[in-house]
Amino acid sequence: MKVETTPIEGCLLVRTTVLQDERGFFLETYKQSALTEALGRPHRFAQGNHSRSRAGVLRGFHAEPWDKLVAVASGRALIVVADPRPESPTFGAHVTFELGDAPGTRDRVFVAAGLGNAFYCHTDVDYLNDVSAEFDPATRGGFSWSDPFIGVAWPTEEPALSPKDMSLSRLSEQHADHPAVIAWREGRQSVASRLA
Numbered sequence: 001m002k003v004e005t006t007p008i009e010g011c012l013l014v015r016t017t018v019l020q021d022e023r024g025f026f027l028e029t030y031k032q033s034a035l036t037e038a039l040g041r042p043h044r045f046a047q048g049n050h051s052r053s054r055a056g057v058l059r060g061f062h063a064e065p066w067d068k069l070v071a072v073a074s075g076r077a078l079i080v081v082a083d084p085r086p087e088s089p090t091f092g093a094h095v096t097f098e099l100g101d102a103p104g105t106r107d108r109v110f111v112a113a114g115l116g117n118a119f120y121c122h123t124d125v126d127y128l129n130d131v132s133a134e135f136d137p138a139t140r141g142g143f144s145w146s147d148p149f150i151g152v153a154w155p156t157e158e159p160a161l162s163p164k165d166m167s168l169s170r171l172s173e174q175h176a177d178h179p180a181v182i183a184w185r186e187g188r189q190s191v192a193s194r195l196a
C-alpha cells in the first residue's frame, strides 16, 4: 500500500495492491500506520457507511467536520474533492479520481475534515466510506456541484440529485468577497492555476 499526496493538502490517494488468484482478489483497504505517516497526524475511524446509487446519480458536494476514506466497491464513479477552506492556498481548486471497476481503480481517497467531496455514478455504484466521527446532521456543510468557479468537468449537465444537494448554494456565493473569487469573477485568475 502506498499513500500519495495530492495538490490539495489533506486529500490523499491510498493506492491499493490487488492480489488476484483463481478465487477472485484480495486487497488491504487501509493501514493506519501508512495513513498516519502521510497525514502527519493521528486519525481514527468511528463509523462505516455504504450507499447504493443508480447510474447518473451525483451526490455532493458535502463538507463535513470528519475525515473520510472513500471507495467504490462495485460499478464506477468519478470522485471529486474540492477545497472550500478560505485560508487554504488551493481554495476553490479540485482533484478527480476514477474509482471502481476498470477503467477505475480499487484505490481509496482520503478526504480530510473540512474538504468537500462529491461523486458521479457512471454505472450503478456501491460506495463505501469510513468516517472519523459519528453522524451529526447539525454539523454538515456543503456547496453546489455545478459552481463554474470550481469548474468540474462533470460527465453530464443533468445528473440526478437529492433535493438537499440541489438546494446547496455555490462556494463562490458563500465566499463572494474572497480574493480568489473576485479574481475569478474579473477574469484575472483561473481556479485551476491555484493548484500550480
Ligand SMILES: Cc1cn([C@H]2C[C@H](O)[C@@H](COP(=O)(O)OP(=O)(O)O[C@H]3O[C@@H](C)C(=O)[C@@H](O)[C@H]3O)O2)c(=O)[nH]c1=O
Pocket (backbone or CB within 6 Å): 049, 051, 059, 060, 062, 064, 068, 070, 117, 118, 119, 129, 135, 162, 164
Ligand atoms: C451521511 C449519513 C446520512 N444518514 C441519513 C440521512 C438521510 O436520511 C439519509 C441519506 O443522507 P444523504 O442524502 O445526506 O446521503 P449522501 O448524499 O449519500 O451523503 C454522503 O455523500 C457522499 C458524497 C459522502 O462522501 C458521504 O460521506 C455522505 O456525505 O441517510 C445517516 O443516517 N447517517 C450518515 O452518516
